[in-house]
Amino acid sequence: xxxxxxxxxxxxxxxxxxxxxxxxxxxxxxxxxxxxxxxxxxxxxxxxxxxxxxxxxxxxxxxxxxxxxxxxxxxxxxxxxxxxxxxxxxxxxxxxxxxxxxxxxxxxxxxxxxxxxxxxxxxxxxxxxxxxxxxxxxxxxxxxxxxxxxxxxxxxxxxxxxxxxxxxxxxxxxxxxxxxxxxxxxxxxxxxxxxxxxxxxxxxxxxxxxxxxxxxxxxxxxxxxxxxxxxxxxxxxxxxxxxxxxxxxxxxxxxxxxxxxxxxxxxxxxxxxxxxxxxxxxxxxxxxxxxxxxxxxxxxxxxxxxxxxxxxxxxxxxxxxxxxxxxxxxxxxxxxxxxxxxxxxxxxxxxxxxxxxxxxxxxxxxxxxxxxxxxxxxxxxxxxxxxxxxxxxxxxxxxxxxxxxxxxxxxxxxxxxxxxxxxxxxxxxxxxxxxxxxxxxxxxxxxxxxxxxxxxxxxxxxxxxxxxxxxxxxxxxxxxxxxxxxxxxxxxxxxxxxxxxxxxxxxxxxxxxxxxxxxxxxxxxxxxxxxxxxxxxxxxxxxxxxxxxxxxxxxxxxxxxxx
Amino acid sequence: xxxxxxxxxxxxxxxxxxxxxxxxxxxxxxxxxxxxxxxxxxxxxxxxxxxxxxxxxxxxxxxxxxxxxxxxxxxxxxxxxxxxxxxxxxxxxxxxxxxxxxxxxxxxxxxxxxxxxxxxxxxxxxxxxxxxxxxxxxxxxxxxxxxxxxxxxxxxxxxxxx
Ligand SMILES: Cc1ncc(C[n+]2csc(CCOP(=O)(O)OP(=O)(O)O)c2C)c(N)n1
Ligand SMILES: [Mg+2]
Numbered sequence: 001x002x003x004x005x006x007x008x009x010x011x012x013x014x015x016x017x018x019x020x021x022x023x024x025x026x027x028x029x030x031x032x033x034x035x036x037x038x039x040x041x042x043x044x045x046x047x048x049x050x051x052x053x054x055x056x057x058x059x060x061x062x063x064x065x066x067x068x069x070x071x072x073x074x075x076x077x078x079x080x081x082x083x084x085x086x087x088x089x090x091x092x093x094x095x096x097x098x099x100x101x102x103x104x105x106x107x108x109x110x111x112x113x114x115x116x117x118x119x120x121x122x123x124x125x126x127x128x129x130x131x132x133x134x135x136x137x138x139x140x141x142x143x144x145x146x147x148x149x150x151x152x153x154x155x156x157x158x159x160x161x162x163x164x165x166x167x168x169x170x171x172x173x174x175x176x177x178x179x180x181x182x183x184x185x186x187x188x189x190x191x192x193x194x195x196x197x198x199x200x201x202x203x204x205x206x207x208x209x210x211x212x213x214x215x216x217x218x219x220x221x222x223x224x225x226x227x228x229x230x231x232x233x234x235x236x237x238x239x240x241x242x243x244x245x246x247x248x249x250x251x252x253x254x255x256x257x258x259x260x261x262x263x264x265x266x267x268x269x270x271x272x273x274x275x276x277x278x279x280x281x282x283x284x285x286x287x288x289x290x291x292x293x294x295x296x297x298x299x300x301x302x303x304x305x306x307x308x309x310x311x312x313x314x315x316x317x318x319x320x321x322x323x324x325x326x327x328x329x330x331x332x333x334x335x336x337x338x339x340x341x342x343x344x345x346x347x348x349x350x351x352x353x354x355x356x357x358x359x360x361x362x363x364x365x366x367x368x369x370x371x372x373x374x375x376x377x378x379x380x381x382x383x384x385x386x387x388x389x390x391x392x393x394x395x396x397x398x399x400x401x402x403x404x405x406x407x408x409x410x411x412x413x414x415x416x417x418x419x420x421x422x423x424x425x426x427x428x429x430x431x432x433x434x435x436x437x438x439x440x441x442x443x444x445x446x447x448x449x450x451x452x453x454x455x456x457x458x459x460x461x462x463x464x465x466x467x468x469x470x471x472x473x474x475x476x477x478x479x480x481x482x483x484x485x486x487x488x489x490x491x492x493x494x495x496x497x498x499x500x501x502x503x504x505x506x507x508x509x510x511x512x513x514x515x516x517x518x519x520x521x522x523x524x525x526x527x528x529x530x531x532x533x534x535x536x537x538x539x540x541x542x543x544x545x546x547x548x549x550x551x552x553x554x555x556x557x558x559x560x561x562x563x
Numbered sequence: 564x565x566x567x568x569x570x571x572x573x574x575x576x577x578x579x580x581x582x583x584x585x586x587x588x589x590x591x592x593x594x595x596x597x598x599x600x601x602x603x604x605x606x607x608x609x610x611x612x613x614x615x616x617x618x619x620x621x622x623x624x625x626x627x628x629x630x631x632x633x634x635x636x637x638x639x640x641x642x643x644x645x646x647x648x649x650x651x652x653x654x655x656x657x658x659x660x661x662x663x664x665x666x667x668x669x670x671x672x673x674x675x676x677x678x679x680x681x682x683x684x685x686x687x688x689x690x691x692x693x694x695x696x697x698x699x700x701x702x703x704x705x706x707x708x709x710x711x712x713x714x715x716x717x718x719x720x721x722x723x724x725x
Contacts, residue, residue, distance in 0.1 A: 118580070121577070129576070180632055303628070304625040304629050307618065307622075308622060
């Protein structure tokens with residue numbers, strides 16, 4: 001059947017099972033918008049394109065499916081770049097459709113023309129400019145396939161206005177074949193055996209799990225290994241929730257703001273099983289002293305991650321799910337053969353000892369509100385049954401440290417890029433995916449102002465996101481660095497000139513709360529979480545609190561500054 | 564060490580800039596790069612000469628393979644291969660020097676492709692060593708200009724193991 005480019009695009013989205021996209025219209029995409037009412041895909045109108053891309057990303061992280069975003073050419077497209085880079089760094093599947101000027105005008109500096117394919121080449125998994133309507137359906141199909149297969153990531157499709165208007169027979173390509181793209185999936189049997197043997201021989205094994213475990217949905221396999229073989233688990237920021245935060249073998253996060261026991265475990269283990277993690281500098285600290293006594297096994301779907309930052313002894317290129325699955329099979333026979341608990345008893349009690357020595361903690365007070373206390377109260381009220389998004393900075397680290405994330409896809413945070421302004425629109429996307437769940441953005445007073453305009457979007461779409469601002473009047477994380485490493489020269493980090501967040505919430509038609517006393521924290525949070533409206537809860541916390549433990553940038557993991 | 568990489572790519576717009584962008588974005592050094600179609604429909608061959616230690620070359624090869632439109636990457640330096648480059652050399656050639664220059668041209672089995680009153684342009688094909696040797700020999704006459712194609716390479720049909 002003959003259809004216009006716009007119709008073909010929307011039909012393809014239906015075929016891909018897309019139920020919602022986040023977007024913002026403009027001249028170059030007006031023909032697509034003209035057709036939206038005729039198709040089943042819902043469109044959520046944001047207030048800034050950065051909100052759209054982060055919302056699509058938050059939707060993807062919370063559901064494990066692909067997020068979709070639609071924007072116009074020129075400024076619409078460039079406004080998504082930060083969000084695309086955010087998704088790219090964390091390997092999140094999103095497909096971005098951008099309008100483009102008509103093909104005859106491309107390269108002429110036409111009105112609202114920008115080379116978005118050129119701009120986003122280094123921060124997308126792949127991108128396309130559709131130049132022939134006959135390629136449209138196949139391109140959309142490939143874009144979704146690329147976004148979610150192998151190591152996932154954002155894929156951008158640039159759509160010139162004339163292509164969207166032309167007509168062509170619609171044909172849905174059932175299969176995607178790309179001779180140049182074959183993401184390795186199945187693990188090498190010999191390597192799996194080698195890993196199994198290493199686990200058998202290890203006295204002090206440690207699992208270091210990352211975002212790849214969440215992305216590949218292999219948390220069950222991971223939990224099986226940890227629980228049946230009695231192996232302690234630490235994880236990156238991106239991997240939180242894969243192993244439960246209240247689980248028996250959980251050590252807490254590792255790295256710059258990791259727990260004492262997790263970092264000591266890395267330093268002392270004799271076998272490090274890195275799964276779906278990439279040895280980021282925020283995790284390793286000084287590379288040359290990272291895991292100095294360990295045989296390192298690295299399981300990752302992306303060969304470029306392996307041997308990039310740290311030289312590993314046993315690489316295993318495979319989808320984490322199939323790699324851990326094969327490993328589980330290999331180990332199943334051995335489970336009953338050995339008394340694993342006995343075998344790792346000394347190691348596990350050493351870890352407990354370290355945790356007793358320097359637990360994750362803070363100096364609580366009665367006459368003021370400590371930010372960590374607020375996070376603990378969120379944990380207390382939600383009991384882990386909420387989707388948490390975070391902004392970036394101290395708020396993000398306290399959320400990561402003090403919440404117990406018990407399931408994957410429950411903790412949405414910009415890890416690789418560290419994008420302030422990510423959390424709120426991401427929470428909005430997650431709330432759209434799970435309308436009945438409690439979705440909370442743990443925010444900083446600085447970050448929240450970066451995408452505050454989306455208040456209007458959540459109000460008019462009845463997405464009751466709760467924003468808890470840990471309001472310290474500072475760009476706190478930068479201030480912490482200034483305090484510790486720049487002689488307290490708090491240059492341009494004091495942000496105590498700020499809007500009245502309560503009135504701001506009310507102006508948008510949401511609820512606003514302010515908490516200034518410790519005794520009100522639990523009560524007011526509970527009340528705000530119980531309403532069916534979006535809400536901002538402005539919590540006035542102590543101003544100069546620091547995140548500890550802290551490994552200074554470039555130092556070894558054992559050189560932790562403690563509370 | 565210097566490596567010659569043969570990179571088969573889908574012949575589509577933007578592929579050259581993806582490869583070039585990868586090198587600049589990740590701080591890898593390209594010494595030379597050339598692109599031309601192959602016998603296979605829709606596939607072009609890029610030959611990249613890059614410099615780096617083993618770890619860097621390993622990253623370059625993997626990062627290239629990760630680019631979606633890249634079909635195949637072979638590190639020719641790991642194989643027995645024929646490596647060739649062509650160079651055009653414009654050299655000063657006043658009457659008294661001309662015979663000597665022509666003799667060198669002969670010894671290197673090169674061709675004179677352009678002449679004027681006081682210049683010769685010589686076309687020379689060979690591996691890296693040969694090209695630097697002729698450049699070296701001609702330099703004392705005064706080389707005015709050169710143009711090089713960059714390396715191309717082909718796997719030898721017989722891979723001899725000792
Ligand atoms: C878009 C962006 N700009 C700048 C930074 C650098 N930065 C990292 S944390 C931070 C402070 C954030 O302040 P706030 O949101 O109040 O959080 P706090 O650390 O106080 O909890 C800044 C400026 C960033 N991560 N992202
Ligand atoms: Mg702050």
